Amino acid sequence: MVRGGAARHAGGVLQRILRLPFSVTVLKDLAYLTLGQITGALGFALLFVGPLTGAILLITIVGIPILLASLWLTREFCNLERRRGALAGVPIAVSRRRWGDGGWLSRLGRALADPMTWRELSWLILAFGVTLGCFVAAVTVWAVALGFLAAPLWMWAIPDGVDFGLFTVDRLWEMFVIMVALGPLSLVVAAWFARGCTLVQALLARALLAGDEQERIQELTVSRAGAVDAAAAELRRIERDLHDGAQARLVALAMDIGMAREAIERDPEQAAALLERSHDDAKTALQELRDLARGIHPAILADRGLDAAVSALAARCPVACTVDVELPRELPAAVESAAYFTVAEALTNVAKHSGAARCSVLGRIDDGQLRIEVRDDGGGGVDARRGTGISGLRGRVEALDGRLTVDSPAGGGTTLRAELPCGS
Amino acid sequence: MRIVIAEDLVLLRDGLARLLEAHGHAVVAAVGDGPSLVAAVVEHRPDVAIVDVRLPPSQRDEGLRAALEARHEVPGTPVLVLSQYVEESYAAELLDSEQSRAGVGVGYLLKDRVADPSDFVAQVERVAEGGTAIDAEVVAQLLARRRADDPLEGLTPRERDVLKLMAQGLSNAAIAGELVVTEGAVEKHVTSIFGKLGLHTSPGGNLRVLAVLAWLRHDGAG
DSSP states (O other), X not given: OHHHHHHHHHHHHHHHHHHGGGSHHHHHHHHHHHHHHHHHHHHHHHHIIIIIHXXXXXXXXXXXXXXHHHHHHHHHHHHHHHHHGGGGTOOOOOOOOOOOSSOHHHHHHHHXXXXXXXXXXXXXXXXXXXXXHHHHHHHHXXXXXXXXHTGGGGXXXXXXXXXXXXXXXXXXXXXXXXXHHHHHHHHHHHHHHHHHHHHHHHHHHHHHHSOOHHHHHHHHHHHHHHHXXXXXXXXXXXXXXXXXXXXXXXXXXXXXXXXXXXXXXXXHHHHHHHHHHHHHHXXXXXXXXXXXXXXXXXXXXXXXXXXXXXHHHHHHOSSEEEEEXXXXXXXXXXXXXXXXXXXXXXXXXXXXXXXXXXEEEEEEEETTEEEEEEEXXXXXXXXXXXXXXHHHHHHHHHTTTOEEEEEOOTTSOEEEEEEEEOOO | OEEEEEOSOHHHHHHHXXXXXXXXXXXXXXXXXXXXXXXHHHHHOOSEEEEESSOTTTOSSHHHHHHHHHHHHSTTOOEEEEESSOOHHHHHHHHXXXXXXXXOOEEEEEGGGGGSHHHHHXXXXXXXXXXXXXXXXXXXXXXXXXXXXXXXXXXXXXHHHHHHHHHHTOOHHHHHHHHTSOHHHHHHHHHHHHHHHTOOOOOSHHXXXXXXXXXXXXXXXX
């Protein structure tokens, strides 16, 4: 049994080795290496145009904003590099660290004190050589492999044959022998060689560009503060809604009933009218309390899931709304509710401010991320930093390690996009 | 009476106007924010202004600010402030104003009190006549404060009841009605309370109420 298992295991390994050239990994590796050689050169150029120029210009005051901007650019560029890692199967979390608010000088100070800044700069230096080397080596080996495989095709180009020392290959059938004997082997070697080059580069990138714990802690601190703010704002909103809504309604109701009670002997007709109004007020108060409860945690979300809850929101929206949502039932509750309130807030804004004629809601799971998009064809020009609604949502989304973006060019409609990791 | 109302929620503003008109009073202006309240008081010189604490734009204590300002513009205007919840410090600010001390009517009541229209209107009338109407909950908050060596501990239960009603602004006759005793009995309790708290017996009326409230608010130093 054990030996059989070992044999099967060895067979499995062999199979994996032989299968690589025919897998999609080969294409991904080649794409990774090709892209890498381009980004490597671009990054090297960026290093000279950006940080180095900025540093030299520091002798004058203009150097400060230029250097700061170039460090920011470096970070964003390295974020592209981090994303490129996904092609190699070595994804690196993008960096969202901030150097705070305040004056340019203090921000620059924090940027320079940030170890990741220096690691990113060293990646720009190293990447140029590493990516070029990896690319050239992998392409050379692949060229040889393809050369062997296509041997009979280029026979015409070497009328004198190829001298291998012991023998000379100068006939067509000999070329076929080369193709059959060396072709498949070289193909496997080339694929694994490219894999190796890819991993060398990707692991080096990870060693330099992967965020350290400190950054993660900083990120968590910011997002937690955001969550606390969002929760406090939410409580204030609930208090306001109660104060202006149900509570006021109940005061009016009590007043009308009080007046009715006093009038019942003296003026039964007036008392009846007052009671009728009280009855309406009581029903409205119920409705308002129900709406408020839904604003805290909608029952439909718990009962029927996000898909149905979003459809219900769209149905209530006064602007024509199409829903295209394909989501599994089992999402983490916090993600579900953040997504729900994102859609709710977005649709409220669409109805209140956008002047849109139609809007759409899109919901998908991509790569373990829940992506929610609400798009309208209204006036645009929404400033995401203004308005408590959106910043409240952002706090909520970032608390879950998500991202909220608002794209709203003036006159070009508004797209609100939330990405929430859902750990699946 | 001619009344100005400042309340931002239309539902309650209309309700209040209806209630007051049903009791034979005239609502000369009903407004929804602080600046309009001041303008309305200046224009109409009402017998009393009924004001919601929380008004736009700030939605904090804008109503209280505006009421004090209106009273500054038109001295002697009685003000009754309404609030969704009572906060002793708001009442203190009203009572500490110079005009309240000079005997201009002042009131601070929970909005819920409109549920008993006759009582509510009686309190509006009391404030309009220069009296004081302080919500029972404010008085309860004041009485709940613990003091070192508390003279309140020396009061009999009945005296405590009288003190509570007195602090709310009720006259001896009204207290007697409330507790179902004679006015003479109330007078005796009042004298005893003043003695135990170390207050000088004042002739009665609003100054007596203010003295009691001041005593309660300032740890017996008043």
